[in-house]
Amino acid sequence: MAELTNPAAHPDPSPDAVPDPMPDPMPDPVPDPMPDPAPCSVPDVSVVVVGEGEDASAVRRTLDSIAGQTLGAVEAVPPPASPGRPAGTYVMFVEAGRVLEPFACLTLFAAAEREKAQLVSACAAAPSRKCRSGLHERTAVHRGAAERPAAEAAAACTPAVRLYRREFLTSIDAWPVDAASAARAYEAAGILVELPHRVLRPAPASRRRRPLRRLRKAAGGPRLKRAVYRRVLTRLPVRKGSIVFESRGGRYAGSPRALYEHLRATGHRGRMTWVHAGGGEEFPGGVRLVRRSSWAYYRALARAEFWIDDDRFPAHLAKRPQTTYVHLLAAPPLEFTGLDEPGTKLGSRAARRRLRRSVDRYDHIVVGSDYDAAVVRRALRPRAELLPLGRPRNDGLVRGGDPARLERLRAELGLGRPGTTVLYAPAAEPAPGLDLDLLARRLGPDFTLLARCPSGGAAVDASAVRDETSLLLLADVLVTDHAPAMFDFALLDRPMVFHLPGVAERLRRSGSYFDLVDEAPGPRTLDADALVEAIRGHVTSREVYREARQEFARRHGQYEKGEAAAAIAERFFGRAGR
Template structure:
């Protein structure tokens, strides 16, 4: 493992190797002249694990470090790992075991990428590791040439040394050539399809592979490509391998550099020249098939480069970025092409097919519902369209194809509206709300020749015709949240069964076969089940859970067979399948599907049929089985059967995660039936009914007194009507059947159907774009935390406007209607036409984040940026410059700043940052933060504690950590849990209450309430100022809350167990240890000790605290909102009401 300045990731990388299931290993750490804390970390592992060796050398690069490590290696097998990556737990066990069995020279495993906590399949290995294969050669599997990296492999050491495999030194991409040599020389190669390695894309963007726009980086890549190309040219079986490598070079290696261009990223002329030479070498001479398999955008770019028109590349890339969600397409005969008149550069002289996108605009077909309209007819619903091509007038057909390639059965469809297609289509060029279809499939023709020796399987495809264009695709995108998942089996004719198969990633299939054993009827009385088979046969029931067998015996009373089933009071469920004993003694399935497809129940037992049409008996306990669902008056109403020997009061709720729930709703039980009414709204801080936050919830239940969990399932008959879609004035909902017949509820903002989808979004943006003529309105448009909040400085400004009696309407941009906007303000839903129109017409816009969708410079409008806190960690340009896409990010920052008329500053320190890192050259309002006015005034907190549910007799510690990049996904993040709050609570004792307040990114995650004992989770409380005012002390880390809290004069503590790693990953303007106006600690014990001796610490930090406040909050005197509103009104026509003439 080469090591160079990776202290942030090193321990995780080392641990991933030392914790391997294959324990017999030696880890050689090669420190390549690190200047950070990496050597000390290495040494600590040497001291505590005898399997670790440390080799130190002067800096020479990755190749030299690997070569050094090879010289010291003593094992039978050899592997490499990078010090910022992760080796998965069974990686070496899998690869070594494979090599021992196959006698191959090298084993290679699959790879995942990792960034900000998100993992995905690596592109190269998606080509090379499709399936596990052993003892193959690269000539047999040329796709291995996509896998030219060293760290996902295990080599036989003697093979590696016998062939003198050597890594080039002081070159980037040093593993390409030696790995090519390995593949060419190996007599056997094992390919492991399971993932063995996690390749990290660093958040700070400083790894070799992330510096794509550097000319030296490209030059090294091209040198390695040329070396591999020469190696392949010397090999006898070279054609397929060279074609594969050429495709990888074009579609992978060079494309990575091309896609780094645009959106503000302008490469040096030398960079473009290198790309032109590469296009001459690899594109011009590439086989036609290789070119055809390259995507359309890449074909255009390579043609331009080959024609020495590299100066046009940036313009073309910008055009593709702008049209990412919809290219202007025209249909010419049976081909789809980009409209030449809309393309940004001339295509004269280029290949005629460079604008052809026929193969890249594939038909998209989705099955949304499937059910048996009667025993012999399948009814399917869905939608089908070709992005940027079909316009709602296309012909849609459903085809059933069998495996023997006979002519398909073709079924016509009826067209219908499909809001779902419109919502999910990322196509800004055309609406797709009329792309739905309904088809009835008669089963008679499909089962006509089915016999015992001739079962048939039919797979369904969808065919679409638009003008001269025709496409067909498998119907393999299936909504499995309802009817499709429980389609099950039907009996269309005597002795024939047809099962609808809707497996994930497979097309809709019908499997037709004969049924030898069937039941005419079933009766159930308690644990006694009586059946009437259609022929004389011995029946038994076998338990799928306990493996027990229950015989059926002749029942003279019922003129059939009957069995007494044992009970299992301690199990939630026990399932028995009915089986017939064949003449050879084998047990065969028994079919039973009643006419109404409903189950029979007596006590805890249910007689029903499974998805294969087999008769089953299920014993249920402590279970709510939902058989119907609906939305009524803003509530989700669930009805069904209740299973409990001793009925107790039951509660039902919606759980966003495994965490504790705040609210439960009583279930009404009437005998064996239940009804549950779940409100989908709640009263907010202001006493106003709001929607529950958007997200996905599980439906859960428990006993009201004991809190014992009860099971909630949906029956197959209850799932036939799912997904259940509904809409109220406050939300949209979708109730789904999830895995194991659980129920999940997805809540979304109630965007009108007409505003759903990319096409509507772009249409609304155009309608109210920068050239739109609108009638100004006397209003203020507020946006806080990108629509997720309604507090911060905007709330203080709103209150100042109300207090002055200004005739201005407050519109509040919200991401959903759970946001508690203040009384008198009007919420405006993001992504709707109303949003864009209201934003365009407002005379004033107040925003606390960078960009705002739909915001443009307008003559009648003043735009104020309040920002959301004083920065300790890098923001704006300082943060962007450390990222791999720095030019694009910097261009975005500059464009956002150009829209602002003024930015609010709380201090000279922030004024300088606004200039340097927000790239803003306009008016800076040195007013102080309006949000801190309440803190400066010291508003009374006596009623706040009671309203927040806090014990007035305890000391309140507010814990407010910021988010961590490694736990982040987009604009959400999991809570950093480095502080053990339970242990801290125990150390502090009962006289303390700990209030947890996560970052706004944490609040956006669908995590539950973490309240327990003396810990109160108020992460979702709308206004953190309330929490400042009720607290006695703050514990934070790198959050900007420290600068606001200083206004209160109350003590602060800083818990930073990851200080070095955080500072390296995110970057900070100042050293926290020097800056902090309170103790900086890294252990729970130290934090508890400090909190207990606060009086001593307050005296110790008094002078530093005052310096901190005067430096970072000098203008927060309680009047900032007044000064900001004065600026808003300057040169404005709005006159306060007390100054208006009555006439």
């Protein structure tokens, strides 16, 4: 889900805050989002202690730390362990002698459940050290091999601790207790989550340091860059009209992309820079790029007059007073986020302080509805001004898109034949037990199934298409789960089918701002047979759910008028730019 940004800080409520127009959907006290299972149930996490032959005291230290986990349903598996021994839904491997932090299992388990991940990785380094690979600097979700860091970078990521879904390990026949099998599991994982949290106390390190390593660390280490940013770069003059854009962890996407293209088309004269995570192949020619965490990145942020994102800039970067931070809310929040998120509530005070500091940097938050504004005030409690201008990325949906661009995409996907185009756009991977090739063949020749996830056979794989707006415009019917695509597609007033196996349980664990199962503006299905029937009956359901669909669009797209980019440009840059 394109989710509401969960930065690392928020301030206390402002006395001038606008009253919350939406009643609090979660009465106090809040029920435990992840209650302890009954003693006879399957453990949520099995922690396998690796290190046969280690002395008993080292094994005991690790077992004691497992027993002290705040997640109740944790199974400890002492050495030696076989692949069939752990019974938990997830499996974690810990070397004998290492000590888990009390919240380790809960933190990794919550991330895995939230993203339906096969693998969750967190750094085990001490707070004063950084992961040598450069990973784990922030929370990141990688879907598919193309988005994740290189395997070499992951191999260099030590110390680290990883949580695996047990059925995933069974499917690839891997037992990652050594470097080779761990690398195999890393490459095979469909959804990978990186967390910045310290979940494992490192073994005592030698005090001896090699001079070359010390020199490298001093020359390009993040601590030096941050110090130079604070003490030197932020004293340089601000470039008038300059903007730094970032979207979805370094992609060319979303509302920042739509606003950038509007400013470029209308002749904005300021320097515009994009942040990328590596490679930058998806960015068009002529775009000024800086790699995240590079020297050029810190310099661009220090001298920019505007920061614009739909994700978040790192919490440790203080914004100078001359810089205006405009946050474009990515999508209407469904699952609990910010202060409402279970992981934040159960986390440390230090994490909540970082959240306050990060949100306090926002000067303006652009929202698409009163619903958005109410959730932002509740979940983040910002001091920033909330601007009801709509999302620039939805301007194309409201106006109908670019006909030439739509025809090019139609030709690329091979959509020449007449019939109904069905877009399957889940939040992550396909629903359990759903075979997209079989679904496409069962629908028959009158339907074309586009899949917004890796697929093959009779289904058309559209996972590599970056232009999400054009994909939605090509679709006659949307099939989704709890993905943010439902909010955008509702603006087109076209039929939607909600395939929701496992979604009710997920939302029960994570918490949600409304009951999707009851309020979804379209047929709800739980199995493939019902899904085929619902898609074939889209003409009937279009009329049956018309009123509910239009009310859903009004509630979540209240300010979507097709002029969001122009309104933001006018507000901050004037008609002709600067």
